[in-house]
Amino acid sequence: MTSKQVNKIDIDCILEHYLICALWSSTNEELGTHFDEHFSTSDFCAESIDNAKKDIRAFLLLAPKKTVKKMELSQIGHDFWLTRNHHGAGFWDRNLGELGDKLTEISKQFTELNLFENNGKVIIE
Secondary structure, eight states: OHHHHHTSSHHHHHHHHHHHHHHHHEEEETTTGGGGOOOGGGOOHHHHHHHHHHHHHHHHHHHTTTHHHHHHHHHHHHHHHHTTTTOOOOGGGGGGGHHHHHHHHHTTSOOOEEEEEETTTEEEE
16 A cells, blocks of 8 residues: 555554454453453553554555455454464454455564553553
């Protein structure tokens, strides 16, 4: 995709589902439960949100143009989090064929991340 095409995409929709998936798929070791049992997307610190948006934009710039046409924005956010963090699901298991393989390859260029809680704020590191 080009920068112009990425700018036309609702990044906030992708971000929302990326954060929802992060909460759902991550365990808070201190509480012994998943983050989504105690936190919502409004609990992420500003720096983590900014960094997540940068990663999403960078991912979209590398993604084939047909990505947005073939997938819901919510799926992109969800699968980007799962795939970059090596979960047992993600782009590769959406029956997207070569597109799913390419999106998986792109996602793996991004480092694995974890969630932490500090003073009531969720931090992505």
